[in-house]
Amino acid sequence: MAAKNNMYIRHDTSNHRDIKYVLTETTEISEKRCFILGFLCVRREIKTTGQKAYNQKNKIQMAGIDAFNQHLLDVNNAIYDKLSFDISHLNSELEGSAYDACQFELNGKKIISRSSKITPKKAGQFVTFWKRNQNGFTEPFSENDQFDFYVINVKAGERFGQFVFPKSELIKKGYIISKSKAGKRGFRVYPIWDEVQNSQAKRTQQWQLGYFYEINKTTDLDKVSKLYQIKQSGCLEIEVSAAADSEPV
Known part of the structure; x- marks a missing residue:
């Protein structure tokens, strides 16, 4: 998934919340999902330069940690x-x-x-x-x-x-x-x-x-x-x- 000067909202099925990202540079986002002890875990990698993004909780979540x-x-x-x-x-x-x-x-x-x-x-x-x-x-x-x-x-x-x-x-x-x-x-x-x-x-x-x-x-x-x-x-x-x-x- 890639975006440039764009905004998108993705529904996160692991905890039923929407996360909004505002991206100001071309950004590549990839996710890997697996189950650990019955819980869905998401490993999210974001590669970009000059990224300005905000979500509903704080900057760490948008950077890729759950x-x-x-x-x-x-x-x-x-x-x-x-x-x-x-x-x-x-x-x-x-x-x-x-x-x-x-x-x-x-x-x-x-x-x-x-x-x-x-x-x-x-x-x-x-x-x-x-x-x-x-x-x-x-x-x-x-x-x-x-x-x-x-x-x-x-x-x-x-x-x-x-x-x-x-x-x-x-x-x-x-x-x-x-x-x-x-x-x-x-x-x-x-x-x-x-x-x-x-x-x-x-x-x-x-x-x-x-x-x-x-x-x-x-x-x-x-x-x-x-x-x-x-x-x-x-x-x-x-x-x-x-x-x-x-x-x-």
Whole structure:
């Protein structure tokens, strides 16, 4: 489907709503549908330049992500919009939908995004960090993979936050395949509200919190800009530093 300087309304049968897009440039839109646990999921890819589009909910939905990734929708409304951070080239990873897996660009920065899960028997939350190779096997991400940040949305009750790990730090910690490290397919994160007893987990939490911010009425937006190394003008910021540590999965 293609449109130029045009408007169309498509009825979305997955949740019975109409989504309106206003397109100002030639845009190609493709959809792939499948059923996951009985629910219809839509993977929507939009390729365009200079696109100005609005729908009934917010900019993320029109960029291609569906409402099942509520955490990313909430981050967009509470943080990204306030900082004029724009999501583009967003692709949902249907195989990782349990962790809200997707990739996108944020003001030109390449982002891998997940939501972590609470595990009842251990402190912290677990998150996956793998890709599928050419042979169909899962493996950790590599230092040769093209991305800038691994972003993890964390929630517990009414508390909500986000880790923004730069690729360089994950290489340092051994989470990414490099010449000296095997990488990890998943690991635990410890948001500020988690009380950890294990000494190794405490050290891990200490360095991780250098890349964490909590989302509430008092969120320091300047800190968020520095974590993403983005100024509202689009200039680079100096990368924050944290103490070295590594923890086995």
